[in-house]
Amino acid sequence: xxxxxxxxxxxxxxxxxxxxxxxxxxxxxxxxxxxxxxxxxxxxxxxxxxxxxxxxxxxxxxxxxxxxxxxxxxxxxxxxxxxxxxxxxxxxxxxxxxxxxxxxxxxxxxxxxxxxxxxxxxxxxxxxxxxxxxxxxxxxxxxxxxxxxxxxxxxxxxxxxxxxxxxxxxxxxxxxxxxxxxxxxxxxxxxxxxxxxxxxxxxxxxxxxxxxxxxxxxxxxxxxxxxxxxxxxxxxxxxxxxxxxxxxxxxx
Numbered sequence: 659x660x661x662x663x664x665x666x667x668x669x670x671x672x673x674x675x676x677x678x679x680x681x682x683x684x685x686x687x688x689x690x691x692x693x694x695x696x697x698x699x700x701x702x703x704x705x706x707x708x709x710x711x712x713x714x715x716x717x718x719x720x721x722x723x724x725x726x727x728x729x730x731x732x733x734x735x736x737x738x739x740x741x742x743x744x745x746x747x748x749x750x751x752x753x754x755x756x757x758x759x760x761x762x763x764x765x766x767x768x769x770x771x772x773x774x775x776x777x778x779x780x781x782x783x784x785x786x787x788x789x790x791x792x793x794x795x796x797x798x799x800x801x802x803x804x805x806x807x808x809x810x811x812x813x814x815x816x817x818x819x820x821x822x823x824x825x826x827x828x829x830x831x832x833x834x835x836x837x838x839x840x841x842x843x844x845x846x847x848x849x850x851x852x853x854x855x856x857x858x859x860x861x862x863x864x865x866x867x868x869x870x871x872x873x874x875x876x877x878x879x880x881x882x883x884x885x886x887x888x889x890x891x892x893x894x895x896x897x898x899x900x901x902x903x904x905x906x907x908x909x910x
Contacts (some may be wrong), residue, residue: 662699664690671707673893676706684720686710686727688880691873702881709884712891726887756799758791766802767811776815780822825871836860 668675681687687706690697713723763769769777774790777783782797783790792798805811840856848856 660701660704662704664697664699667699667703667707671704671711672708673711681707681710685724686720688876700877702877702884704730705881705884705888709888709891712888712895716894727883757786757789758783758792763790767805769811773811773815776812776819779813780818828871829867832863832870833860836863 662670662843664678667673668678671678673681678687682689685824687703687710690699690703692698693891695775711721712839718726760769760774763777763783767773774783777790782793784793785791801811804814836856836859840859
């Protein structure tokens, strides 16, 4: 992955430093990674710049581009953007009720017995009498949006299980930084203060690992979203006249 200072990014992208700052201020470009006093940009920033430039050339406004990028980042559809609805999601009430029935699962997600078993395995739902306790309403609502868009819920949950397994390996790799260094037979000769120090080091792994995983995944996700949206724009460019948006030239 290439690293760029803002002047380097401007040179390789063909976008001026001023415009890069404008895109960043408007939320169209993720902020750089700050190391010392220098902001470093990466390949996902270059991809996003190219995408934004192409969308601007097609007549999209800053506001429209921002809405589409935010929608893609949060798994929303164009319908959600156009509707602009602020109504509460159908699962938001479960913050209070905290339960959902099997019938509701089958209706909203097309859930099979295997689907329900997977949701229990990953901890999204927990058996509660005749129904299930909803551990994360937002995730359940997001899954429903994808299912309505044509995504197979079992495929989605299988990916979730795979990511869960991968992240367990990641968690082990971070904690083992400490355990492999300190947790061995030498512990037998340590006093309580030394053991407490090692325990504190293990606890400190959590925020560090979380930040590394979160920032790395965010960069990777931005890169993949930009690539996917870029493919959509490429298809649109071959199907519509030059300079026209999907519904013709945009009016002032």
